[in-house]
Amino acid sequence: MSDPWQECLDLCVEVTKKAGEMIREALQKDIAVMQKSSPVDLVTETDQRVEQLIISSIKEKFPAHSFIGEESVAAGAASVLTDDPTWIIDPIDGTTNFVHRFPFVSVSIGFTVKKEIEFGVVYSCIEDKMYTARKGKGAFCNGAPIKVSGQEDISRSLVLTEMNFDKDPARFRTMLANVESILTIPVHGIRSPGSAAVNMCLVACGSADAYYHMGIHCWDMAGGAAVVTEAGGVIMDISGGPFDLMSRRLIVASSRAVAERIAKQVADQSPEASAQR
Ligand code: LIP
Known part of the structure; x- marks a missing residue:
């Protein structure tokens, strides 16, 4: 049987790459920093623009799907997980790193159906490492299989x-x-x-x-x-x-x-x- 969510995963990788490019470009310019809940909870215009890019690109193809995005929630949207196919989006995970140009900055997207995670994509965009995982099919970094150390001690x-x-x-x-x-x-x-x-x-x-x-x-x-x-x-x-x-x-x-x-x-x-x- 063909995988019902493969098309979503392919789109996710494509959109995440574009988001990463946007972040890398933004790093070349001045970064204006705003505060959210506290002086150490930061957000930039890039977080907001990247989230808009991701959500609008996905909505074009999958208008009936649900979204939980960090910046949409900050702007007042609900953060409630339902049984719907749901895209859970962090446009810049590591905003403080981004602000300081500390090189671990990622775009992170998880996709759930009936509250179960079906796939995940994390693009560490300064390192140019694209991590992908589909339920039951293994995890990859830039297409090569990865596994944990297995350390028990x-x-x-x-x-x-x-x-x-x-x-x-x-x-x-x-x-x-x-x-x-x-x-x-x-x-x-x-x-x-x-x-x-x-x-x-x-x-x-x-x-x-x-x-x-x-x-x-x-x-x-x-x-x-x-x-x-x-x-x-x-x-x-x-x-x-x-x-x-x-x-x-x-x-x-x-x-x-x-x-x-x-x-x-x-x-x-x-x-x-x-x-x-
Ligand atoms: C961040 C996390 C980081 C944590 C920060 C924040 P953001 O996410 O990735 O590990 O220490 O408090 O939650 O806000 O950059 O998406």
């Missing part, structure tokens, strides 16, 4: 996470305590590339062994989640339970043993957890 692992300012003091302290808790296992080290989607792809191709993050959104996670899962990685909730795309937190790892160890080691610092306290 946390003490031999390189772990990725992101450290951001948080105006909630308790959450900020939990974030720092989590870093200390992981470092003192000890692990080989912690790195922070600055783009959630790139972080997942780094685990997917075996350059890092695990990644955990709390407080991010479905558009930061959808594309990379497909890539790392199809590369043989494990994805789970911070609690050790099943991954939920709308939960704003995740652990991905090269093996279940490493993922579960991280789940045991860290406390939940996501906004959802503090809202429940």
